[in-house]
Amino acid sequence: MNDEHKDWLAYMDAQSRDKQMLFMNGIARKLNRPRVTEPPSHPFRGAPDFWQTFQWTEQERIEKFTDNFRSAGGHVLRLADMAEVRQFITDKSAEMSVKYVIRQNEPELDALNLESALPEVKILVWNSNSEQHWKACAAEADFGVVVADYAAAYTGSITVLSSKDKGRTVSLLPTVLIAILPVERIKTRLGEILADFDDAGGAHLPAGIHFISGPSRSADIENDLTIGVHGPGVVYALIVG
Numbered sequence: 514m515n516d517e518h519k520d521w522l523a524y525m526d527a528q529s530r531d532k533q534m535l536f537m538n539g540i541a542r543k544l545n546r547p548r549v550t551e552p553p554s555h556p557f558r559g560a561p562d563f564w565q566t567f568q569w570t571e572q573e574r575i576e577k578f579t580d581n582f583r584s585a586g587g588h589v590l591r592l593a594d595m596a597e598v599r600q601f602i603t604d605k606s607a608e609m610s611v612k613y614v615i616r617q618n619e620p621e622l623d624a625l626n627l628e629s630a631l632p633e634v635k636i637l638v639w640n641s642n643s644e645q646h647w648k649a650c651a652a653e654a655d656f657g658v659v660v661a662d663y664a665a666a667y668t669g670s671i672t673v674l675s676s677k678d679k680g681r682t683v684s685l686l687p688t689v690l691i692a693i694l695p696v697e698r699i700k701t702r703l704g705e706i707l708a709d710f711d712d713a714g715g716a717h718l719p720a721g722i723h724f725i726s727g728p729s730r731s732a733d734i735e736n737d738l739t740i741g742v743h744g745p746g747v748v749y750a751l752i753v754g
Contacts, residue, residue, distance in 0.1 A: 560704055567702060574666040574699045575752060581669025585727030586740065587748045595624060598693055598751055602658065603630045605691075605749075615639060615651050615687060616658035618678035622693075627658075639680045648682050657687030657745065661694040664750070665703040668726060671750055672706055675721035684723060690745040692725070696754040 541548035569577060579589045592598055602625070606614070615637040616622045627636050637650050651657065659679070663672035671692050675681040684690055700706055703724075710718060729744030740746045 564702070565704070569666060569701045571696070571699075574701055575696065578664055578666040578669055578699055578750075579752075581666070582671075582727060582750055583669075585669055586730065587669075587727035587750055589750045589752065591752045593753075595621065595693075595753065598753060599625045599627070599630055601749075601751060602627065602656070602691060605689075606631055606634055606656065609655065609689070611655040613637065613650075613654045614656040614658060615654040615683055617660060617680070617683055619660050621660050622658060639683055640677055647680055648686070651680065651682035651686040654687040656689050656691055657683045657685075658691045659684050659693070661692045661698060661750070663706045663709075664694050664699045665701070665706060665724075666699055667702050668724075670703065670724045670726040673723045673725060674719040675723065676719055681721045681723060684725065685744050687745055688741075689747040689749070690725070690728075691749045691751065694750050694752050696752055699752070 538548055575591070579591075582589050590601065592601065602614075605611075611631075611634055613635045614627065614631065616627070616639065618639045618641055622638075627634075637645075637654065639647060639651075659673050661671040662674045664670065665672070671694060673679070673681075673684050673692065684692070710722065725748065728746050728748045729741050730738060731742040732738045
């Protein structure tokens with residue numbers, strides 16, 4: 514950059530700052546108070562100590578998560594084991610005339626053996642075939658089946674991480690999302706979940722971290738609410754154990 518351009522940029526910067534000063538001084542004058550020129554002090558950082566140690570019992574976590582997730586439009590069921598999960602998916606598939614199911618490539622879901630439970634349904638396992646266009650498959654699927662990595666009872670949110678075996682579109686694109694949530698993964702506070710990511714460090718973060726609180730919801734400026742525009746319109750959280 515030559516000196517002429519540097520001088521011109523410096524001149525434009527000075528003009529911009531002068532205009533900003535006049536604008537802010539004008540606001541202070543109209544409010545009839547002196548303009549604040551120093552940044553305010555922030556003596557407290559992060560959550561207060563009492564919140565860092567706040568905990569619910571396991572039963573309270575289950576109840577609070579259930580109430581909060583349902584209040585956002587989601588469905589919650591408490592199931593004893595993965596055999597009941599398999600039966601739920603089988604029954605719900607028959608009820609909704611499901612043709613396509615896509616699931617994460619996870620050992621817990623391998624054990625469900627959905628192929629034998631749903632012989633008439635096409636079961637797709639994420640990233641199991643390099644020839645497939647997996648995003649398109651997820652968009653066409655009736656059900657997306659995932660295993661939740663965490664849940665926060667206080668916010669009624671499940672957390673789903675993405676990786677090469679756990680594509681984010683499995684939870685984002687199908688019409689219905691079924692999230693299997695082992696009961697021991699339900700935390701009280703969102704901060705408990707985020708702390709694990711801080712501890713892992715930037716080099717070890719997953720490809721995606723997705724917080725899901727019920728079905729996709731979208732509203733315009735007139736509060737005209739629409740469900741399922743940007744994601745599944747129906748979401749089931751199956752608490753297992």
